[in-house]
Each structure stands twice: as structure tokens, then as C-alpha cells.
Amino acid sequence: MIIKRILNNNAVMSVDESGEDIIVKGKGIAFQKKSGDEINQNKIDKIFVIKNQEINRRYQEILVHIPYDCINACEDMIDVIKANIHKELSDKIYVTLTDHIFNLLERVKMGIVFDNALLWDVKRLYREEYQAGLLVVEMIRELFDIKIEDDEACFIALHIVNAQMNTEFKEVIEITTMIDDVYDIVESCFDLNIDKDGLEYTRFIMHLRVFFERIINQQNIHSEKSQTLLKTLQNEYLKQYQCVLKILDYVSMKYDEALEGEILYLLVHVIKLTEH
The missing domain is CATH 2.30.24.10 (CAT RNA-binding domain)
Structure with missing residues (x-):
């Protein structure tokens, strides 16, 4: 070569x-x-x-401006993340996470601490990513001999989520906030204790992630596959249907998108979530 x-x-x-x-x-x-x-x-x-030219260009900038030892350590951390996250990650994690960790080290030197207002949301909504973030936090402590709180795992988790989505980091924050708001709507509609370790909860959260990602990227929302099934479920699960309408009202206040095509799929997930 x-x-x-x-x-x-x-x-x-x-x-x-x-x-x-x-x-x-x-x-x-x-x-x-x-x-x-x-x-x-x-x-x-x-x-x-790295086939994506923009990511390639940004990674070259990382290599020029960030010390070699830090880059190598970040690559080891990404290897650990990939071994513990069972989802495909974009190459952009080599850019975003490396840049984040380098800036973290600089912040620690200057005594700057960020308040993580999304701490509870991240731990609840992205449990697998948060656990991987904790592993990275421990690696940072050992490799760089610095003291950082476990809260830092939340920021790392968000970078992992960002690498799973076709969005920018600020949009991951936005999606996280909206998922939490929708979750609050569902809880307010039903007097129940949702099993956050259950499969239906995980599927519901994943559906919301994809749903909001499509809206942010202005992708077409799919149309209803079965009006007959929707009518049947609407009549049989009226309370869940009313909850879905509240969710769509909330989303409509933020985005000017046609959301009718989402009613059936949201309704099915809300039914599964609240009937178990």
C-alpha cells in the first residue's frame, strides 16, 4: 500500500x-x-x-487533532460497546464518541461538570446502551486515572443510540424527551405498573424510536393496512384508542405530519403494553 x-x-x-x-x-x-x-x-x-464520505472526512479531522493514545483507547471502548450491544452501529460512533470522550477528559481537567437532566430517562429508555456506557465509564477511569460519576454513562448511551439512528445527536435528545412524554401519557391513561423488563415495553419503546426518527427525517408514514381491524380494535379497546389519540395530539403539536397511518400500529402496542 x-x-x-x-x-x-x-x-x-x-x-x-x-x-x-x-x-x-x-x-x-x-x-x-x-x-x-x-x-x-x-x-x-x-x-x-469508511464508505460514508462525510464520516470519513470527520474521522480524518479526529485523527489530526486528538492524541493517538486517546483515539486507541476510544477504539477499545467501541469494541466493548459492539460486544455488548446487539444492534448495528454506524461508523459515525468513531467520530462522535471519540470527540465526546476527548472533550470529557478536557472538562475533567478544568473541573467542569455537566448536569444530566436526562439521567432517569436514559437509564429507563435505553437500558442496554446505558449498561454498555457503564462499562465504558469504568474503562475511562482505569485508562486515564480520573474520577468521573456513573452519570457519564448516560451521555455515552446517547452516543450509542445516535450511532443506531439516522439522525444527529441533538435529535436523539429530542427523541428521548418525546418518548418519555409519550410514556407519561400512557401511564396517565392507565392506573398500572408497567413491567419495564417486559418484552412488550421494549417493543413499544423501539416502535416509538423508529416512529420519531421517521418524523424527524421527514420520511413517509405508512398508511393503514386494515381499516376493518382498526375499527374492531377501536371498539374493543376504547380506552387504549383514546390514549393513542392523546399521543397523536401531542406529536401533532410538535410536527406537521400526517399521522393517521400510525394509529393502528400505536394502538396494537398500547394494547399489548396495558393488557399484560
Whole structure:
């Protein structure tokens, strides 16, 4: 492989056999090298193939501006996350999480503490991601010998969720708040203690995540598949149907989208959630 561009002493741009741009990393891989030189195969630690050009560009900036040891530690953390999260993650996590952790280390040095107002929401809505975040927090403590609270796992969890969605980080915050509001609507409609470890609760939360992601990305909301089934459920589960209408009223106040196509699917999830 030939060096196309030197990013720093430990990372270069090159191309693979198919002509795809790749990022090649290794301790001192660019030391005393220049563009056009052959890459020393013995110094290669990792090769990244990032097909999204915007993510590729942003990761190159990360490699230029963030210390090598921090980047390597973040890659180890992402490996741990992938081993504990059973969902596909976008390559952008290499950008967003690395940038977040680097800024976290800088904040700790300056004694800056962020208030996590979403703490309870994140722990409740993204339990798997929060647990992975706790593992990363422990790694940060050990690798960088710093004291940070477990609350930091909430921010990390949100970055994990962001890597699962086709959205920006600020929109993940927005979605999290809206899911929590919808959950409050359901609880206010029914005097019950919802099993947050139950399958129906997990499915309901996942449906809401996808639902709000589609709205934010202005994707078409699917149309009703069966008006007959909707009428049947509406008559049989009137209280759940009225709850769904409250949810749609809430969403309509925030977004100017046609939501009729969501009624049946929301109703089915609310029925399952409240009948168990």
C-alpha cells in the first residue's frame, strides 16, 4: 500500500485493492515518511474502510487533532460497546464518541461538570446502551486515572443510540424527551405498573424510536393496512384508542405530519403494553 496523505505520525490515508479510500493506523507508521512512500506492513495496527464520505472526512479531522493514545483507547471502548450491544452501529460512533470522550477528559481537567437532566430517562429508555456506557465509564477511569460519576454513562448511551439512528445527536435528545412524554401519557391513561423488563415495553419503546426518527427525517408514514381491524380494535379497546389519540395530539403539536397511518400500529402496542 502507498501513502496517499499523512494525517499524523500514526495514521495515513491510502487506497485498497478495489480503489476505496482507507485509513491505515499504527504507531509511528508515518514517521519519516511522505506521500507516495510504501507503508510498512509490520507497523499496521488497524485499517478503517469508511464508505460514508462525510464520516470519513470527520474521522480524518479526529485523527489530526486528538492524541493517538486517546483515539486507541476510544477504539477499545467501541469494541466493548459492539460486544455488548446487539444492534448495528454506524461508523459515525468513531467520530462522535471519540470527540465526546476527548472533550470529557478536557472538562475533567478544568473541573467542569455537566448536569444530566436526562439521567432517569436514559437509564429507563435505553437500558442496554446505558449498561454498555457503564462499562465504558469504568474503562475511562482505569485508562486515564480520573474520577468521573456513573452519570457519564448516560451521555455515552446517547452516543450509542445516535450511532443506531439516522439522525444527529441533538435529535436523539429530542427523541428521548418525546418518548418519555409519550410514556407519561400512557401511564396517565392507565392506573398500572408497567413491567419495564417486559418484552412488550421494549417493543413499544423501539416502535416509538423508529416512529420519531421517521418524523424527524421527514420520511413517509405508512398508511393503514386494515381499516376493518382498526375499527374492531377501536371498539374493543376504547380506552387504549383514546390514549393513542392523546399521543397523536401531542406529536401533532410538535410536527406537521400526517399521522393517521400510525394509529393502528400505536394502538396494537398500547394494547399489548396495558393488557399484560
